[in-house]
Amino acid sequence: MRAWVAALLLLASCAAAAHKASDSYLTLQVRGTSVTGQWDIALRDLDFALSLDADGDGAITWGEVRARHGEIAAYALGALTLKSDGAACRLTAARHLVDDHSDGAYAVMTLEGSCPGEARALEVEYRLLFERDAQHRGLMNLDLGQEVRSAIFSADRPAQSFAAREASRPQQFAAFVADGIKHMATGVDHILFLLALLLPAVLIRKAGRWEPAGELGPTLLKVAGIVTAFTVAHSITLSLATLGIARLPSRWVEAAIAASVLLTALDNLVAFLPRRRWIVALVFGLLHGFGFASVLIDLQLPASALALSLFGFNLGVEIGQLAVVAVFVPLAFLARGRSGYRRVALGAGSALIAIISLGWLVERAFLIPFMPI
């Protein structure tokens, strides 16, 4: 299996090795004093600058790249300077990945950092590779929250300055609502937890067997109870964590979230948790709140914006959550009478969620990244 997958990737990246002048792709998001981003640099260029092909066999392997991650980060970040109102920001490489672009494989670094103060004017100086390839270009996308700017850096134009427009309060608030929705929409673990909770909501357990729920009214009441309990619970811990009153190590929070998804999904197959689902939602929801909080904490918001951002972000999470409910529950209610719902949706669906969350649990508890999602 492994050899087969490797062969497939080999084909994919070889087929994509087209000829193009050299570009790197830099995206930066600036929120308050925090900076996050991603930087894609062609492996061909890094090989040219740093000789990645250690054994000189003409093939750059993941092992050869992995062994040089420290140097790659130092080389790249040494060529990138970010200044907020004249004071240098600090940037580090958080994760190293790879990606295929139209002209071959790229090293991908996710970036994290912070600036000394909230930037009114951001200066970016980019000098990667210019001394080796005078036609290299740095293609940057700079997300300042209220606006996204793009820029091309070249040997002739290595330094550019971007003035942030002053954001109004409603704009800031809207940006945090959007961040919350985005976090819910991309947080597959939270969505799977909600689905695992709601899958049996249109059924009634009688003597160990699932039967379709009769009327819409009681079903909606049940769903509302579950959703409200989850909301109350995660809002409590989200607030406590963001305000710095209670903090847990994020590794264990993430692992515990995976465990909560696993247990809820398994309970759909073999009952062992409390029969009242809102209790499950309430207890596990406390964990998910700590998970939501990590996003806001990473943003290192100034105290003045904290209450506003907390409320906006939480509102965004609830909107995202209600969207999931609004799509899922009507479909599930209509399908509840079919045997396929119990076998495929509840049975196979819960089993699949359990398997995925077990993968996350192992990945997060032992810090061995292997899950594709």
Added chain:
Amino acid sequence: MQWMIRGCARLLLACAVPAVGAPHVPLDDHVVLERSVAKTADAGEQLARDLRSALAREPRNLEAAMRLATFYVQKGRRDSDPRQLGRAQAALAPWWNEAEAPVAVLVLRATIRQSTHEFTPARADLERALARDPRNAQAWLTLATVQQVTGDLAAARQSCTRLAALAPPLIHVTCTAAVDGASGRAEEALSGLTAVLDATPGSQSGVAAWARTLQAELAQRTSQAQTAERSFRAALALDPDDAYAIAAYADFLLDEERPREVLRLIGPDTAVDSLLLRYVLAARAAGAANAAEKTRVLAVRFAAARARGDRVHLREEARFALHVTGDSSEALALALENWKSQREPADARIALEAALAARDSRSVREIVAWARSSRLQGESIARLLAALERA
């Protein structure tokens, strides 16, 4: 229960293959991500490394800089790899913005600038070099090429004339034949070129491949398909990797409605965008199974080139817009933009084709006049001019 487990296992396996086009962590250390130049095997790369370290110590070492830049320009031409041009330019960095750089630097700088379609500064570099060294054959030849590409045929002919006393006859005759072939004298150009090719067998293969390709193009322009076919094959026998010759032969085969041969000539995994365009055109004409996939790949590559501000592929992009995406007004806009800097017969042809498709003969009035006054030949051009006249 068993079907359920099997189903889940299958789904999970499907998930375990990372999606292409998303940042991911490869499955293990042995996954090959990219091809590199095998260092132990390549003497040229070894030399380039030595020259680079010499330049790191002493950036204004003219000899090392020239040797390194020449190495990259040649490598870039051999592989059709624009990255090498940037590396050559970096080697010449100390002189890149000097108006009065050494003559050799001026000529090489012009070559690099011509390759990135900066024709005006390239021409200025060459004129400056020739003012100081009027017997520089390479400078006259490159100047003739720049003049011809930009449509200054009278000046190009004069530059070619200077080569008579400075270069082997094949170079002088090929230079002149290229200009004559674009200005109403394709028959004479072809017979002159054929005579000198027959008289000088075993010429330096690069020059001979260039001459054979031109011979084929002249034969195509004068409706001698069999001669064209023979000459294209002779050119590719001399240099099978010559991207210009492959592209010209592919265009010939496309005109002859023989797309399947284009697919065999180029192959689906070409790294060169201009060749991928021909492959896509042929794949669509032949109804090949991978036509849609290759079309997508090419669109992504054009988008990537546009994102960095490249204007090198305007002619190819115009052909893509006209013949693949079917957006004739976009094709016309690209072709007209291209015409501002490039004025070869192929540039006139795509502009006229796009204007005809967009039912906009007015915007190409100047190009029609140019084609008539320079007496541009060829069946396709004649057909287009006639059709535009009727429109």
